[in-house]
Amino acid sequence: MSNSTLYYIPEPSHWPIVGSVGLFTTLIGAALMMLDSAVGTWLLAAGILIVVLMMFGWFGTVISESESETYNAQVDLSFRWGMFWFIFSEVMFFAAFFGALYYARQYSLPWLGGEGPGILTNTYLWEGYEALWPYTANGPGEIGGAFTHMGAWGLPAINTLVLLTSGGTVTWAHHALKAGHRGQLIAGLFLTVALGFLFIGLQAYEYMHAFTDLNLNLGSGIYGSTFFMLTGFHGLHVTIGAIILTVVLFRCISGHFTPNRHFAFEAAAWYWHFVDVVWLGLFVFVYWL
């Protein structure tokens, strides 16, 4: 161990190439499904399986290296920087969809309704169309037919409480971890995971309500597009975050982490706060205003 206190360099690894093959298969499968090819589904399933296998292998390697105290403080800090910038890239991904929402509400819909430079568009192409968010926000072509928009103060408000509470419980768990209270840590984390999955369940219920009772779906003009793409990608990220937290929960139960060294826990918590903050943006701009 001549230099391992200074630098840590991992051995050659085959997991990245497994991941590339898995993603390649997944994406080809997804593309073929969109083109209505029969093999698409199978390729997609096989690809996802390979990606999951890669995650087990790669994360398993990292976890066992971490638990055998292979990593020094520098590696820990590299991981932190990596996670921080990964979350930043996720923020920018959501920014694209929030940008689409703002653009549609501030520009494209009002212009179609005849505001400002849109007066001729409205007169000659869409005469009689009045732009009223969210009521006529499936556009002048009334794409997808009449729909009812999603209100803010029913289920979405409850979901806001659920997610905010889970942000509190994960912080509680973190304090417990730092204070060395393993029982409170596991309880706090378990509550967080449970609230996370409760959120996903309620969101699924809300979607069913939208599809069956409100005639609201992805095809309901720009309202449906932004609503489902934003809440859908958010729900996907909540699912990912809940899975990460579940893994961390199992690691806590197995006695992993110390009060000083628990990067995986913190990374999961950062990610969880990130999905929390995105939800607040969604609640305000998609549901409420």
Added chain:
Amino acid sequence: MSEIAAAHDDHHDYHPSGLWRWVTTTNHKDIGTLYLWLAMIMFFIGGAMALVIRTELFSPGLQFVDPQFFNSMTTLHALVMIFGVVMPAFTGLANWQIPLMVGATDMALPRLNNWSFWILPFAFAMLLSTMFMDGGGPAGGWTLYPPLTLQTGNALPFVIFSIHFMGMSSIMGAINIIATIVNMRAPGMHMMKMPLFVWTWLITAFLLIAVMPVLAGGVTMLLTDKFFGTSFFNAAGGGDPVMFQHIFWFFGHPEVYILILPSFGVVSSILPTFSRKPLFGYSSMVYATASIAFLSFVVWAHHMFTVGMPLAGELFFMFATMLIAVPTGVKVFNWVATMWRGSMTFETPMLFAIGFIIMFTIGGLSGLMLAIVPADFQYHDSYFVVAHFHYVLVPGSIFAIMAAVYYWLPKWTGNHYPERLGKWHFWLSTIFVNLTFFPMHFVGLAGMPRRIPDYALQFADYNMLASIGAFGFGFAQLLFLYIVVVTIRGGEKATDQVWEGAEGLEWTLPSPPPYHSFTTPPVVR
């Protein structure tokens, strides 16, 4: 794995042999080499596409390819050259050089580094395979504007997924570069002591992480508009095709700085060596780079002046764009001042660097012309635009990459490249690149539109010249390939310092450097 990892220090040059070494490597030099070879291969593929375009345009009329295929060539040529050549080449240079320059042993996240590279061959296999699908390759331009792009045949989902793939690779590569720069610097290597190549890459990496996800979001909307009934770019549903342009260029403008900022770093490394003077105005170079990066986020709509925007928007984006000339001017001034009264010699890297300054400035000035809204109404989508961005990208980015390869190849391989052949390569490239792209200014100003396989008779002479230039430039690059291969195989041995005037940590290591660069951190005074 962990047992091996714990035991590996006893034989830390160990790696598997053959192809498996390259597939599983976590070494920054191996991965840098892979990136650079991928870029080289894609350069010839993208170049072949350019030659298809220039063959068709050699004379007026339709003679060699059908218009649909011609359009897919312009689209794929752009995607290949941007995502497959310039970006991987710079990431390859970053992989090789950043650990050497900041005094680290490797990149901060070596396994992630491997993945960032090994996604790319799959991404480009997917992209290039679209040429053979029903409906042909993507032919709506690399900017993928709807509704035209939504008319693509079976290729559409594959093109979009390949862009997702490339974006993932770029983001992971950028995360790694930032982590390396902030966390792996040797003791005493303060931020304001870092070589400019490291600085420019730090800022480039930030731009990549900020905008690649936006592109991913934009193309995802294209996909859902086509296959899942959304209305993002459909006016009947309350969306707007122009919205795609805003999203695309919010990515696209920072992207052009992603393609050029590392070149600034390369040139700022080479000029002091061959002028035997320190870089003039180091800190102003850092601030200028940061200003350019900041401004790149608020100028995107200058790509869409003719699309119909409120007057206030046109004015804002015009003035913001012109503002970029200030930090860019600072840079050009500093480069010239670095050479001023220097004890200059003109080895191949220096020739490419000086060529860069002159010809990149030509591209910068035509960019200023395009920034003027009323003038842009005339120039938009003409060959003048083609001339402009090829001047900043070919004798700009590509020349900088070649300068970097000539500059650091003796360090990487331990051998000097054949200097005479290098000079031949430079002069052939410079003459032919100007023969190719300079006439495009004239035909563009005279009204020849871009992305058209046929043109009016009055443009015939200049197009013929441009086509001759393109073939000359293309074949001159075979000389580059030859030089790189013979240098890897042998040649006059290089010293550790390689160049008489070279300064910096990378020149303190042997040529070629050991497999793990700095096993103990050097101390920088």
